[in-house]
Amino acid sequence: MNNGLYALDRSGQSFANYFQIEQVLYDSRSKYQKITVFDTADCGRILMLDDFFNVSTPMEAFYHEPMSHVPLGLAGRRRNVLIIGGGDFGVARHVVKHKDVEQLTLCEMDGQVLDVCREFFPDWAACEKDPRMQVRVGDGAAYLKDCPPHSLDALIIDSTDPFFNASVLVTEDFYNAAYRALQPEGVLIQIVADYYFYKKIWPDVLSVIKGHFPACRPLFFYVPFYVLGSWGLLLAGKNREQLRSEKITREYLDSIGGVETLTPEIVAGAFSLPPYIRNELKDFL
Amino acid sequence: MNNGLYALDRSGQSFANYFQIEQVLYDSRSKYQKITVFDTADCGRILMLDDFFNVSTPMEAFYHEPMSHVPLGLAGRRRNVLIIGGGDFGVARHVVKHKDVEQLTLCEMDGQVLDVCREFFPDWAACEKDPRMQVRVGDGAAYLKDCPPHSLDALIIDSTDPFFNASVLVTEDFYNAAYRALQPEGVLIQIVADYYFYKKIWPDVLSVIKGHFPACRPLFFYVPFYVLGSWGLLLAGKNREQLRSEKITREYLDSIGGVETLTPEIVAGAFSLPPYIRNELKDFL
Numbered sequence: 391m392n393n394g395l396y397a398l399d400r401s402g403q404s405f406a407n408y409f410q411i412e413q414v415l416y417d418s419r420s421k422y423q424k425i426t427v428f429d430t431a432d433c434g435r436i437l438m439l440d441d442f443f444n445v446s447t448p449m450e451a452f453y454h455e456p457m458s459h460v461p462l463g464l465a466g467r468r469r470n471v472l473i474i475g476g477g478d479f480g481v482a483r484h485v486v487k488h489k490d491v492e493q494l495t496l497c498e499m500d501g502q503v504l505d506v507c508r509e510f511f512p513d514w515a516a517c518e519k520d521p522r523m524q525v526r527v528g529d530g531a532a533y534l535k536d537c538p539p540h541s542l543d544a545l546i547i548d549s550t551d552p553f554f555n556a557s558v559l560v561t562e563d564f565y566n567a568a569y570r571a572l573q574p575e576g577v578l579i580q581i582v583a584d585y586y587f588y589k590k591i592w593p594d595v596l597s598v599i600k601g602h603f604p605a606c607r608p609l610f611f612y613v614p615f616y617v618l619g620s621w622g623l624l625l626a627g628k629n630r631e632q633l634r635s636e637k638i639t640r641e642y643l644d645s646i647g648g649v650e651t652l653t654p655e656i657v658a659g660a661f662s663l664p665p666y667i668r669n670e671l672k673d674f675l
Numbered sequence: 676m677n678n679g680l681y682a683l684d685r686s687g688q689s690f691a692n693y694f695q696i697e698q699v700l701y702d703s704r705s706k707y708q709k710i711t712v713f714d715t716a717d718c719g720r721i722l723m724l725d726d727f728f729n730v731s732t733p734m735e736a737f738y739h740e741p742m743s744h745v746p747l748g749l750a751g752r753r754r755n756v757l758i759i760g761g762g763d764f765g766v767a768r769h770v771v772k773h774k775d776v777e778q779l780t781l782c783e784m785d786g787q788v789l790d791v792c793r794e795f796f797p798d799w800a801a802c803e804k805d806p807r808m809q810v811r812v813g814d815g816a817a818y819l820k821d822c823p824p825h826s827l828d829a830l831i832i833d834s835t836d837p838f839f840n841a842s843v844l845v846t847e848d849f850y851n852a853a854y855r856a857l858q859p860e861g862v863l864i865q866i867v868a869d870y871y872f873y874k875k876i877w878p879d880v881l882s883v884i885k886g887h888f889p890a891c892r893p894l895f896f897y898v899p900f901y902v903l904g905s906w907g908l909l910l911a912g913k914n915r916e917q918l919r920s921e922k923i924t925r926e927y928l929d930s931i932g933g934v935e936t937l938t939p940e941i942v943a944g945a946f947s948l949p950p951y952i953r954n955e956l957k958d959f960l
Contacts, residue, residue: 391683398676398693403716408683408693431688432872448871451951586733586899587717612897612905614871619904620897650951659944666736666935 397428397436399443401617402587407443409433415510420502423550427510433615435510437478439503439550443615450480450514451650452613456623457579458484459646460609460657461544462491463638464627466575468543469493474530474559476548477503479514485546486520487646494523497534501527531558537571545572547580553591560595565602569628577633578603578626584617585610585667595624596674605630607675608667609660612651635661682713682721684728686902687872692728694718700795705787708835712795718900720795722763724788724835728900735765735799736935737898741908742864743769744931745894745942746829747776748923749912751860753828754778759815759844761833762788768802770831772931779808786812816849822856830857832865838876845880850887854913862918863888863911869902870895870952880909881959890915892960893952894945897936920946 395411409430416427426438434447445453458481462468469492473481477498485494496518498504504525508515518525526533534545545568549556558564559580568578583591585608592608599606603626613621627633638657643649663671680696694715701712711723719732730738743766747753754777758766762783770779781803783789789810793800803810811818819830830853834841843849844865853863868876870893877893884891888911898906912918923942928934948956 402718404695404697404718405715406693408691410689412689430690433687433689610897612895614903614905616904618899619901620899651949653944653947653949655940655943655947656949657944658940659938659942659947662938662940662944664936664938664941 397438409436416506420500422500425503425506427506445478445480446615449614454480454484455649455651456611457481457546457548459649459652460638461546461577461579462488463642464632465543465577470542471544472542473546473548478507478511479517481546481548482523483514483517486517486523492522495526497526497528497530499529531564534567534571539570540573542571543573543576545578549581551583560598562598565599569602574628575632580624582622582624584620585622586618592671593674599626604628605633607633611660682723692900694721701791705785707785710788710791712791730763730765731900734899739765739769740934740936741896742766742831742833744934744937745923746831746862746864747773748927749917750828750862755827756829757827758831758833763792763796764799764802766831766833767808768799771802771805771808777807780811782811782813782815782818784814816843819852819856824855825858827856828858828861830863834866836868845883847883850884854887859913860917865909867907867909869905870907871903877956878959884911889913890918892918896945
């Protein structure tokens with residue numbers, strides 16, 4: 391072991407991802423949370439929020455590509471997209487690759503996250519120069535309630551884990567507003583949790599969303615540096631036909647350009663629940 | 676943080692998986708390596724070899740099911756199977772689920788690993804009572820050379836990472852012996868490495884095996900607790916038709932019984948290289 395600074399990203403009672411820090415670039419508390427940015431020798435530049443790993447430069451595509459290209463490939467059209475959270479601009483930079491997106495709104499609660507990411511992740515924040523994009527600082531759940539009915543084609547909820555600060559984003563009230571704001575062939579995607587340490591949250595979240603969206607399904611993608619390397623997303627739509635992985639074709643992915651982590655087969659694999667999860671969640675699907 | 680014992684499983688220069696230990700059950704040096712077994716609060720019972728994480732109880736199926744059911748599903752028949760390494764009995768316990776396996780030989784170099792696993796992972800070691808199974812202590816590469824030509828249907832190399840002790844298992848000599856021992860529709864599978872910290876080993880291993888096996892391909896499966904949660908296996912056969920993921924059908928997986936982590940779509944996803952890996956390895960595939 392070497393002297394110096396380390397960061398732990400703990401899960402459960404006995405596990406953590408452990409990073410040796412090369413240099414801390416930012417470490418301060420905003421009105422909402424602690425924001426930390428540091429460089430490492432071979433894990434890239436890392437953003438932590440409230441001492442939980444959020445994102446790092448080498449793994450961003452593994453998380454942001456599914457969060458953007460999957461819902462946009464399933465939505466009936468992709469003119470108007472809303473991102474709630476996503477203050478690192480990571481999802482937004484992939485959404486603006488879609489030429490048929492006419493309007494992208496990013497609604498981030500914490501303006502200080504936006505400023506920190508503009509400074510330390512400038513390649514990601516560069517997308518805000520795109521004239522189709524509008525960045526708002528404020529409560530995403532409140533903003534969603536004000537969206538005109540049937541106005542959104544895709545709603546991407548890129549929050550911190552939905553059991554702390556972001557727990558408002560998995561409530562009856564929130565899903566009600568989401569259903570109202572989405573057009574009939576609109577799609578919602580939301581970060582939930584892994585299925586090892588946080589498996590207990592899945593039945594809860596599925597029970598709530600099922601009361602609002604007739605179609606919903608968990609997806610598990612490989613996301614290095616997230617706990618145990620697999621992260622669960624929740625997809626929801628107004629009809630079941632909407633959520634078929636077959637819509638994510640090679641032609642669609644090629645049309646986006648520069649996709650690094652997805653193939654149609656990888657997406658179909660993420661849609662397919664392994665038997666042990668399917669058994670445990672069978673009453674909630 | 677709590678007082679007490681911790682284990683680090685380091686990768687690269689700045690990353691480690693970090694486990695808080697509940698109780699150390701075994702920690703001793705054999706003729707070949709250091710062997711450690713400990714219990715944790717919520718990561719199960721863990722085996723480390725030479726201070727590297729090897730396997731734990733809750734994740735064993737994620738690794739052992741692909742290592743057994745994928746090659747056995749692709750081989751022309753599955754009468755005679757050889758495991759080199761695999762002294763924790765983890766792969767063997769899944770191989771004996773196949774009723775058409777007539778003979779399974781496990782050749783483990785380190786007899787002390789076998790004894791430790793018999794004591795501390797008795798559910799896994801129970802498979803050695805199966806009359807079709809033979810356990811040998813010795814050099815797997817030497818044993819392979821003595822196998823009659825065309826005698827093996829599947830060869831499963833479940834070693835430690837092939838850049839330390841097990842580096843002999845990725846040599847010209849070894850692949851030459853493997854090709855000779857496998858029947859014309861036989862299949863080899865081998866643990867290699869993840870594709871983040873150990874990406875440099877992939878071109879080397881692929882270059883060597885390509886000179887012996889006309890068909891070979893890397894597969895990446897989700898394996899929690901392995902570094903970053905994705906582990907790369909290398910599959911090889913004597914003809915390209917042999918290695919199609921379509922052969923791993925739902926009927927095949929159902930026929931095994933009790934498969935927890937695999938579906939045909941998950942296997943097809945593991946066979947599909949993400950664009951960034953495909954680009955980097957294109958000269959070696």
